Amino acid sequence: MNPRRSAAIVLRQLALMRSSPTRVVPLVAWVAIDIVLWGFITRYLGSLGGQAPDFTLTLLGAVLLWDFFGRIMQGVTTAFFEDVWSRNFLNLFASPIGVGEYVAGLVATSVLTSLVSLVVMLLLARLAFGLSLLAFGLPAAAFLGVLFLFGIALGIFASAVVLRLGPASEWLVWPIPALLSPFAAVFYPLHVLPGWMQAVAHLLPPAYVFEGLRALAAGQGVHGAGLLAGTLLALLQIALALGFFTHVFRGALRSGLLARYSAESVA
Amino acid sequence: MSATAAARDDAPALAVNAVSKAYAGRRAVEAISLRIEAGEIVGLLGPNGAGKTTTINMILGLLQPDTGSVHIAGLDLARRRAAALAQVNFQASYAPLPGNLTVRQNLLFFGRLYALPALAERVDGLIETFALAPLARTRCGLLSSGEQARVALAKALLNRPRLLLLDEPTAALDPATADDLRRLIRDLAVRERCAVLWTSHNMLEVEQICDRVLLLAHGRVLLQGDPRRLPAEHGAASLEALFIRIARQPLDHGDSV
Numbered sequence: 001m002n003p004r005r006s007a008a009i010v011l012r013q014l015a016l017m018r019s020s021p022t023r024v025v026p027l028v029a030w031v032a033i034d035i036v037l038w039g040f041i042t043r044y045l046g047s048l049g050g051q052a053p054d055f056t057l058t059l060l061g062a063v064l065l066w067d068f069f070g071r072i073m074q075g076v077t078t079a080f081f082e083d084v085w086s087r088n089f090l091n092l093f094a095s096p097i098g099v100g101e102y103v104a105g106l107v108a109t110s111v112l113t114s115l116v117s118l119v120v121m122l123l124l125a126r127l128a129f130g131l132s133l134l135a136f137g138l139p140a141a142a143f144l145g146v147l148f149l150f151g152i153a154l155g156i157f158a159s160a161v162v163l164r165l166g167p168a169s170e171w172l173v174w175p176i177p178a179l180l181s182p183f184a185a186v187f188y189p190l191h192v193l194p195g196w197m198q199a200v201a202h203l204l205p206p207a208y209v210f211e212g213l214r215a216l217a218a219g220q221g222v223h224g225a226g227l228l229a230g231t232l233l234a235l236l237q238i239a240l241a242l243g244f245f246t247h248v249f250r251g252a253l254r255s256g257l258l259a260r261y262s263a264e265s266v267a
Numbered sequence: 268m269s270a271t272a273a274a275r276d277d278a279p280a281l282a283v284n285a286v287s288k289a290y291a292g293r294r295a296v297e298a299i300s301l302r303i304e305a306g307e308i309v310g311l312l313g314p315n316g317a318g319k320t321t322t323i324n325m326i327l328g329l330l331q332p333d334t335g336s337v338h339i340a341g342l343d344l345a346r347r348r349a350a351a352l353a354q355v356n357f358q359a360s361y362a363p364l365p366g367n368l369t370v371r372q373n374l375l376f377f378g379r380l381y382a383l384p385a386l387a388e389r390v391d392g393l394i395e396t397f398a399l400a401p402l403a404r405t406r407c408g409l410l411s412s413g414e415q416a417r418v419a420l421a422k423a424l425l426n427r428p429r430l431l432l433l434d435e436p437t438a439a440l441d442p443a444t445a446d447d448l449r450r451l452i453r454d455l456a457v458r459e460r461c462a463v464l465w466t467s468h469n470m471l472e473v474e475q476i477c478d479r480v481l482l483l484a485h486g487r488v489l490l491q492g493d494p495r496r497l498p499a500e501h502g503a504a505s506l507e508a509l510f511i512r513i514a515r516q517p518l519d520h521g522d523s524v
Contacts, residue, residue: 002349008379015372019406086365091422094327094357095380096349253331256290259324 001104005097009105010112013079017113026074027113028120031067035121038063039129056131057217062186062210064121064133069147069206070177071117075110076155077162077173084167089261099249103242106159107152114151118144136213139222143209146227149234150205154180156241160248166261185210205230205237274354278341280305280430280462281326286335288321295321296486298335303430305460308452310473310494312466313483314514319466322483323359323432326464328352340429353381358423359434363415366408370399370418373407374425381426393421396451412439420448424455431455431463437472449476470494470507480506484513 017023042055083092092102125131133140158173165172183197184206190198201207208230212223252258281303288296296318303309313319324330326337328344328351337344342351364373374393378386394400397417402410407418416439423431433452437445453476455461467473473480474494482490490497490513494506503509 002382004382005380008376011379012368012372012376015376016367019369020367082365082367086367087363088365090327090329090359090362091364091377092380094329094352094355094362095377096352096382097380098349250331253329256288256321256324256330259320259329 001098001101002096003104005095005101006105006108008097009079009102010108013082013109013113016082023078027071027117031064031071031117031121032124034063034067035060035124035128039125039131043129056129058214059187060125060129060131061133061213061217064125064131065144065147065209065213066177066181066184066186066206068114068118068121068144069151072110072114072148072151073155073158073177075113076106076152077158078113079106079109080155080159080162081170084162084170084261087261089258093258099246100242103156103245106155110152110155114148136216139216139227140213142222142227143213143230146205146209146230146234149231149238153234153237153241156238156245160241160245163245163252163261164248164257180204180206183207189214203233205234208233274339274350274429275341278338279303280307280340280354281464282338283322283326284336284338286322286325286332286337288325288330288333294486296325296332299483299486299488300335301481301488301491303462303464305429305462306456307479308456308463308465308477310465310467310477310480311483312468312470312473312480312510314510317483317514318486319483320361320434321486323357323434323464323466326430326432327355327357353426354429355432356381356423356426356428356430357432357434358416358419358436359432360412360416360419360438361434362419364407364419364422367406369404369406370394370410371403373418374422377422378425383426389425393424396424397421413441413444416440417444427459428461431461433463434466435468436465437467437469445472452476470505470510474506482510482513484516489513 038060042060045055083089122133154176158176161172162169183200184204185193185201186206190201190207190211193201208226212226215221215223279302281301283299283301285298285300286296287294287298299318299322311319311322321330325332328348339351340354342354344351368376371390371394374390375386378390383389394403397420399417399421402414407415410418416436420436437448440448449472452463456463465477477494479491480494480497481488490501492500498504498506498509501509503512
């Protein structure tokens with residue numbers, strides 16, 4: 001592993017973002033829109049009174065964390081798509097960069113871009129609606145870390161899918177967070193799901209995160225077992241995603257897909 | 268050990284040993300062997316579909332041969348991919364540099380991929396060599412095809428390759444710039460002992476620049492030799508006439524010129 005090659009991917013992305021505001025706006029735009037939308041919804045629900053739970057935390061907090069997860073995944077896939085959109089695979093993979101170095105570059109790019117989103121998200125939520133995720137201290141950071149790891153795993157997996165199926169399969173990637181959200185129990189406790197959905201949820205690290213955060217908000221302390229299970233699952237999924245990407249890359253070398261990669265190379 | 272240090276100075280710049288490749292049962296390349304020594308310029312010629320691009324892609328590590336091996340500067344591409352690819356570079360019209368990066372950004376990006384020392388100075392030097400200074404801050408997607416070809420050539424020389432693959436490098440250039448490029452490549456081969464594999468459909472250019480040519484058809488090497496003597500040896504009036512004769516041969520007689 002040569003870190004300079006991974007850094008090349010990160011610096012390339014930064015150069016693109018410097019010269020193109022359209023690449024920067026999405027980092028904060030969706031987060032800001034969700035904060036405004038869900039902030040007022042939670043404020044309205046809170047005004048109804050009664051035995052209602054703290055909507056600001058259970059709804060707005062959940063939305064923000066789910067947005068954060070989506071940004072991490074898209075941070076990886078968007079950096080990958082830059083090479084797809086610019087048809088750069090020939091020049092890129094005829095250079096000495098290895099799969100591990102390339103994926104590390106995509107992940108580092110995602111770390112930087114999603115941190116920008118996270119800071120904007122925390123500031124807006126705090127200033128506009130008084131929500132402070134940091135008030136939960138270290139446990140909240142640990143749960144954020146699990147979401148971060150899972151976002152990385154899913155981003156690598158999604159990139160491998162597009163590498164295998166071709167640029168036209170890009171549309172498959174964008175709805176992945178939405179497809180997972182019902183199983184991840186983002187907005188409701190896990191036990192309200194039917195048995196088969198709970199079984200799926202137990203394979204998804206975000207389910208442990210949101211259960212843990214709800215327990216934390218309810219004053220039940222940190223669910224250490226859940227945090228550990230979520231972390232280990234996410235790490236395993238990163239390893240599996242990296243293995244899948246490598247497998248797809250080697251297959252593309254054998255089949256000639258990499259050499260012929262273009263908008264027409266679907267399937 | 269660095270990639271450069273791992274490469275053997277006494278090894279041929281390129282040794283391709285009996286590589287074959289088939290797509291869905293159809294042979295694209297069949298048991299091709301070729302060897303290029305340091306400082307040698309070799310033309311890879313053949314009609315469309317002869318297997319030139321497949322061969323080049325296998326040398327660049329973009330396509331895995333079904334059988335056979337590729338060694339670059341003594342390094343087995345299959346076993347030491349990164350070290351071998353650090354010794355090679357290429358330029359091809361079908362592989363444009365990212366159009367959303369400027370000329371300078373592109374050269375810096377690819378220079379980092381090759382982990383080059385003193386990169387800024389190297390990039391500045393190539394920008395000067397290829398007269399790209401007025402275009403350095405222009406996005407590559409906005410350049411003319413000739414300008415893009417010059418940038419791609421600058422990128423191809425970034426790592427001072429032991430082996431340079433050029434796929435129709437002068438096709439988009441005006442005659443004066445093409446002549447400058449041929450001089451530059453010839454000088455590179457002599458001065459830095461860089462080996463060059465050059466594909467072109469311009470037979471006059473091939474005769475002018477190449478020390479040796481390989482004529483491919485139907486995925487096989489049918490002829491090789493000095494481009495200035497080969498036509499006479501095979502009863503053709505010119506290299507172009509010889510090329511046309513080979514290109515028009517039916518598949519089942521592909522090996523009898």
